Amino acid sequence: MAKIETTAFDSADYLNTAEAIAAYLDAYLEDSTPQELRSALSTVARSHGVSDLAHRSGVTRAGIYKALGEDGNPSFETIRSILAAMGLRLAVEPAERVLEAA
Template identity: 55%
Template structure:
C-alpha cells in the first residue's frame, strides 16, 4: 500500500500577523534575495492575491510577476505589499 502525500505549502499555515512576521524574519535573517522574494510570494498567496491587489493598487498579474519565480520586485512594490500585509520593514544594529 502506497503512502499518499501532498506538497506542503507554507501559505496554508500563515494565519496570523505574528506567523507572517516570524516567517519573513527568518528569511530576512540569512536568506538570499530569491529566497526572500519567494517568501513574500508565499505570504502574498496566504493573504490572497486578489485582496492584496486591491489593497496595494497593483494588479494581480503584476504581483504574480514581481513575486514569482523570476520576479524582481521594486522597492515600491515591496513597501506596498508589506504595508498591506500589516508589516513594517525596519533595520536594526
C-alpha cells in the same frame, strides 16, 4: 511493502496571523538569497489572497505575480506596498552590538 501516503504541504496555509507572517519573513531576511526571499514573499502573498492583496496594496494582481515570480525583481516600493497591505512594515535594527572603543 506498504504504500506511504503523503499530503501536500503549503506554507501559505499556516501563515494566518501577522505574527506568523513576520516570523516567517524574518527567518528569510536573516539568511537567504534574494530569490529565496522573493519566493517567501510570494508564499505570504498567496496566504492573503493575491486578488485581495492587489486591491489593498494598489499593485495590480499581474504586477504582484510578475514582481514575486521566478524572474521577478520587485522594487522597494512594491515590496513596501505589499507588506503595508498585510499590516506589516520593514524595520531596521542593529545586527549585533558593537562595543565602543575605550
